[in-house]
Amino acid sequence: MSEKKTLLGRPVETEGVPNLYEGSPVVKWKAPEPGIDNLGLHSWDTFAIPGVGEFDVEFDGYVRVVRSPATDEEWAGAEVYTNLIEMHMTGASEELGTITVTLNPEYLSAGQIRTPFDPYAGEGPAAKACRMAVGCMFDIPKLGTRLFNREPVILTIDDVRSIPPAGAPGKGQIYRMLPLYDVRTPWDEPTAYLTSLKFNMGGYLPAERFQ
Template identity: 75%
Template sequence: MATPIKPSVVYGRPVSTDGVPNIYRGATVVPWTAPDPGIDNLGINSVDTFAVPGVGEYTVPFDGYVRVVRSEPTSRDWHQAEVYTNLIEMKMVGECEELGRITVTLNPQCLSTGQIRTPFDPYAGEGPSAKACRMAVGAMFDMPKLGLKLANKEPIILTIDDVRQIPPAGAPGKGQIYRMLPLHDIEHFEEQPVAYVTSLRFNMGGYITEEEIATF
């Protein structure tokens, strides 16, 4: 068995997977409730736009899955609870004629981390308030038709607003990208970027099965 790579870049708080159960299709998600720790196995789809100098700008739909480990909530009270997350596995596949088949996975050199918490609102009234979810992600983009394997140095910040349940299955989200996010050739990582992500919108799907994960 290969020794796991220890990430050299840690974007936030690590969350242990030791003893944390995997959760698949069929699990019940209770709104306005801070759940026990778990590893959420979720479907995901996205629409990403890439700009490749000398090639063009292309919008590509992706489909795949993510595995996210959640921490013990800081409180059992929904309003007070904060939950820390780590993205521990991801695979998304998309295709367009110009760029060919693109596979997106996690960069093992980065620990992709996040948090689900209630935003500060001095005018919030009685009753439960929706939370906000954010995740800082280090990814790799394999584009064999172009002979490129790319990675981001700046984290991709994925955000979901109006979170009323954990995990936020079925919720739309977006990547917080200002104009363009540089992508670097991993073989020449310290040189100038060779492509950019200019837009990223995603939808977090519901729980899927082990068999569905294997199909990717």
């Protein structure tokens, strides 16, 4: 991970970690062994382009997430660190054409799954929360540009009862508008803004999808 220029969290080792595909078990209230989760992802994004307009785009694709060993064998005390190692999402807009979203290769997109502090928690297993800071590249050929976010997109999932949180809805934490810059002129004014992001984490995909 040392080749990454910007670390948005803790690096997780990938060497020797098994890939997990369709058919892999997902068990509630259990801290799993380390793995690379190959998961589907569906999202609904809104882009605002100054002088042009605001556009809703639906995306579909996949992510590959490596998980660290849990800090505790028991669910209650377990924390798990994660890194996004691959993402490929495509969406279409009549005005913007086909948009492809991938990871920014210069960023380490990282996160964690942990139990939030709750002084009023009762007995029984408590749900965890998942958050990940992500650096993206947005290819928009119709605009003739590739955009990136300098501030991370924070992807969050609440009420996590299994790891990975397959099938769980999530939200991108964006305060009003997240600037997106042209890679050719990264220090100019933003070309566009990401103003909303909602997503649903899918289940394990078949291995053939990644070959």
